Every structure is written in structure tokens, then in C-alpha cells.
Amino acid sequence: MVAVEDYKNVVPHIDIDRSISNIEYFSFEGMDSSYASEFRNDITSHNDPIEMHLIKTASYKEALIFRLKNAMGEYADAWKELLSAEQKTFGGSKIFYINDGCTKLLVLAVPNELNSKLTMVVNRLNKINEKISRANSRIKKENIDLYSARIKSKTDTKKKEEIINFINQNLKV
Secondary structure, three states: OOOOOOOOOOOOOOOOOOOOEEEEEEOOOOOHHHHHHOOOOHHOOOOOOHHHHHHHHOOOOOOEEEEEEEOOOOHHHHHHHHHHHEEOOOOEOOOOHHHHHHHEEEEOOOOOOOHHHHHHHHHHHHHHHHHHHHHHHHHHHHHHHHHHHHHHHHOOOHHHHHHHHHHHHHHOO
């Protein structure tokens, strides 16, 4: 039996849950704080020595945790890969940290620099979402091409394929 190629789903954009209850702002007290525990793997892996020194000496005083919207499910791995690729500065320091489930981001800042760090994080998320938009455009084009090929090769068009094609062409996500 020959496997039939299926239509691909688009990847949802990365978004931050803007509910007050889902944003945590607190004083960072080092790696032993309860807040840091779920980010420990990302903090300790592939981080430059200067950044690790700032963390271990508790030089960072302000911290912010964002919950990502719609982070559960099949796209968490894709998101984690995209986030990991964009979380470092040119010097190798990480701008933000990702928890293991890729559902939250941690931002650490020295006193009075949280807004600067937050600006960098938002710019990186915008850059990632632009990459996702380009990938989604390719996925939509591939789906339309697949639909066109299937219509030409069949004498009777299946209603499900017409529905999927309509969604592919008209749904804005």
C-alpha cells in the first residue's frame, strides 16, 4: 500500500500570555531559588563563563517569568529549537532561559536594566515569529500544490480535500 502524503499544519506563532497572574516579577536570589529550579538545565548548559558568574554571584537582582500561550502539544519542540537559536547574544550570554517543557521564559537583569533586557527578548520573539511566518507561507504553498496535484490525478474530488484546501487558502493564523 502506498502512503498518501498528508497536508501539513502551520506552526503557531510564539506569544506571551498577558494575564497578570501568568507573569511573575521577583527579586532573583541565585540558582538556589525556587523560581530558578525549573530553568536550571537551560541556565547551566551552553552558557558563557561571564553569564554563569553573574548568576552564581547573584549579580542579577530582577527576574521575570513569562508563560507562553499555546505552548503545549506538538509544537513545543519546534519552538524550543527556534528559541534556543535566538536566545544568545554575540558574546555567548543568554538573554532569556527556557524551562524544560518550553512553556515559560525567564529573564534576569541587573538592577534598573530589566526594560532593556525585555526589549531584547521581545525583539528576539518578533524575529522568531517572522521565521515562523515564512515557514508557514512555504507550508501553505506546499499544501496548495499537493491539493492541485491530487485534483488532477482524480476523477472525483473528495469533499474533505476541498474543505482542507479552503481552510489552507483562507484561514489566517
